[in-house]
Amino acid sequence: MKINEGNVFEALRILLPEHRAATVKYRQERERPKPPTWDEQHLEELDAMLQEAVVAKNPVRIWITTNGEEHSVQGVIVTTDPDTLTVITKESRRYQLNLREITWIEVE
Amino acid sequence: MQSCGPEWTLEVANLTVKWIVGLIDMQSFYASVEVATRHAYVRVRTLEKDDSDPALAVTGDPTRRSGIILAATPAAKVCGVSTAMRLGEALRVCPSLVCVPPRMQLYIDTSVRIHETVRQTFPKYEPFSVDECFFAFPSPSDLFPNPVQAAADLRDRIWDQFRIRSRVGLAPNKWTAKMANKAAKKVPGGVLWWRSQADVLDAIHLLPVTDMWGVKRRAVTLQTELGCSTIGDVAKLPMGRLRARLGVWGDVIHRWANGLDFSDLNADTMSLPHRGYSHRTTLPRDYTCRKEVAVVILELLDEVCARARQAQQKGRRIGLGLTYAGLTGGFYKAKTLPFASNHSETLYPTLLELLDGHWNRSGVRAVSVSLDQLGFDDGLQLNLLEDIPRRQALWDTVDQVRRDYGETSLMRLSSLLPAGQLRERAHKIGGHTA
Numbered sequence: 001m002k003i004n005e006g007n008v009f010e011a012l013r014i015l016l017p018e019h020r021a022a023t024v025k026y027r028q029e030r031e032r033p034k035p036p037t038w039d040e041q042h043l044e045e046l047d048a049m050l051q052e053a054v055v056a057k058n059p060v061r062i063w064i065t066t067n068g069e070e071h072s073v074q075g076v077i078v079t080t081d082p083d084t085l086t087v088i089t090k091e092s093r094r095y096q097l098n099l100r101e102i103t104w105i106e107v108e
Numbered sequence: 109m110q111s112c113g114p115e116w117t118l119e120v121a122n123l124t125v126k127w128i129v130g131l132i133d134m135q136s137f138y139a140s141v142e143v144a145t146r147h148a149y150v151r152v153r154t155l156e157k158d159d160s161d162p163a164l165a166v167t168g169d170p171t172r173r174s175g176i177i178l179a180a181t182p183a184a185k186v187c188g189v190s191t192a193m194r195l196g197e198a199l200r201v202c203p204s205l206v207c208v209p210p211r212m213q214l215y216i217d218t219s220v221r222i223h224e225t226v227r228q229t230f231p232k233y234e235p236f237s238v239d240e241c242f243f244a245f246p247s248p249s250d251l252f253p254n255p256v257q258a259a260a261d262l263r264d265r266i267w268d269q270f271r272i273r274s275r276v277g278l279a280p281n282k283w284t285a286k287m288a289n290k291a292a293k294k295v296p297g298g299v300l301w302w303r304s305q306a307d308v309l310d311a312i313h314l315l316p317v318t319d320m321w322g323v324k325r326r327a328v329t330l331q332t333e334l335g336c337s338t339i340g341d342v343a344k345l346p347m348g349r350l351r352a353r354l355g356v357w358g359d360v361i362h363r364w365a366n367g368l369d370f371s372d373l374n375a376d377t378m379s380l381p382h383r384g385y386s387h388r389t390t391l392p393r394d395y396t397c398r399k400e401v402a403v404v405i406l407e408l409l410d411e412v413c414a415r416a417r418q419a420q421q422k423g424r425r426i427g428l429g430l431t432y433a434g435l436t437g438g439f440y441k442a443k444t445l446p447f448a449s450n451h452s453e454t455l456y457p458t459l460l461e462l463l464d465g466h467w468n469r470s471g472v473r474a475v476s477v478s479l480d481q482l483g484f485d486d487g488l489q490l491n492l493l494e495d496i497p498r499r500q501a502l503w504d505t506v507d508q509v510r511r512d513y514g515e516t517s518l519m520r521l522s523s524l525l526p527a528g529q530l531r532e533r534a535h536k537i538g539g540h541t542a
Contacts, residue, residue: 026220
């Protein structure tokens with residue numbers, strides 16, 4: 001295409017490759033699914049449910065979201081650390097879950 | 109009545125909806141970012157008063173190019189400081205000038221976010237450079253009932269979030285928006301709207317030819333050979349005469365002088381696959397020896413080829429540009445080859461041919477290498493004289509090592525010669541400190 005046929009400014013534009021790369025990266029970051037944020041009340045409810053479940057060793061189903069994908073694990077909570085929770089399922093498999101990734105807990 | 113562009117009008121019921129194009133640019137961008145990040149000036153700065161900023165300039169490396177001014181605040185400019193002036197001279201005219209080194213990554217990050225703000229406000233957007241972009245919106249419309257207000261709101265929002273001042277030109281097409289943006293400098297409130305082709309012509313016809321944006325050296329031709337002193341004079345020239353003298357640019361200049369421009373806004377500019385790769389470097393002194401220039405050409409060629417390989421592309425046309433001492437004069441010549449390549453050793457001989465064929469042996473101060481006419485890398489082109497798969501494997505390894513350990517982890521021996529620039533360039537963006 002010649003200059004008189006299209007977007008003249010296409011030929012006159014100056015964009016550093018680093019600028020293009022930063023823009024593409026910024027747009028991708030913004031579109032990434034983010035972990036959900038909770039309000040105080042929700043957190044308190046969860047806290048109460050968790051405490052009960054741990055003490056009584058009740059089975060729970062926990063939903064976690066990692067990198068935009070959601071999974072759920074069902075089992076009994078055995079240990080709680082500052083950032084992780086360890087759960088043992090019926091099939092005796094251990095899962096260590098990151099507290100920050102938990103989206104929902106249901107006591108069964 | 110001539111419309112200002114073929115696609116720009118739309119008849120809806122009895123109402124004609126036109127697109128208004130805007131060009132927004134940031135004031136003294138690098139310098140403004142530096143002022144905005146300095147706590148000392150926060151309280152005194154206001155949007156409408158340019159002189160509420162200190163006299164500050166962003167300067168290049170004083171040890172390499174006798175430090176030139178890259179950007180200066182309005183207060184510095186009032187003192188007599190201008191872009192590209194030497195640091196020594198700037199300090200003479202403005203002894204209280206605050207000088208700071210560039211932070212290119214910061215400017216890019218800020219620019220990305222300002223551009224996103226514009227992009228999310230209007231239906232059409234196209235970046236033009238780090239500190240300016242086009243946008244467009246239909247009018248009349250419910251979303252933008254008052255065009256000037258919409259532009260003023262954008263300007264306010266950018267001040268609010270970034271503390272950077274900007275200016276907006278609104279007009280029927282891109283070129284007139286660019287011209288309106290320049291004229292907006294003198295308007296309080298920083299927004300200027302030329303509503304129709306008639307308004308545009310009134311505003312620009314008495315301006316000198318040199319005020320036509322984008323015309324540069326062709327302005328001299330218009331003045332000397334075609335006898336034009338104002339833009340109005342250019343508009344009256346028959347298109348045939350302009351085309352005969354200036355080729356396809358004659359068409360463009362004829363339209364522009366008449367307030368017309370048919371350039372669309374390309375939304376995919378940032379994410380489009382590249383149409384070419386080009387790298388340029390300014391040298392710390394004039395290079396006069398062929399061997400030295402050749403070392404730099406090879407370094408730039410390596411960079412260009414690495415980018416092409418990363419994008420899985422090969423190019424058929426390789427070009428060499430030289431700028432002579434004093435940054436005046438030089439040439440740009442390219443050659444299209446019968447095959448495409450992204451390997452330095454294949455393309456280097458052609459660059460040397462171009463060098464020997466066009467260099468007049470003046471001192472060289474800047475060099476650029478470009479690879480275009482790109483196509484994708486599928487389909488291996490076999491060459492009886494070269495072992496292409498083995499060569500590809502070599503470059504794949506080199507690229508991998510450099511990606512993992514940095515550009516200077518693996519260098520040609522020639523880059524270690526005094527003429528080599530690779531180590532200097534490795535930590536910079538756009539030639540300046542990141």
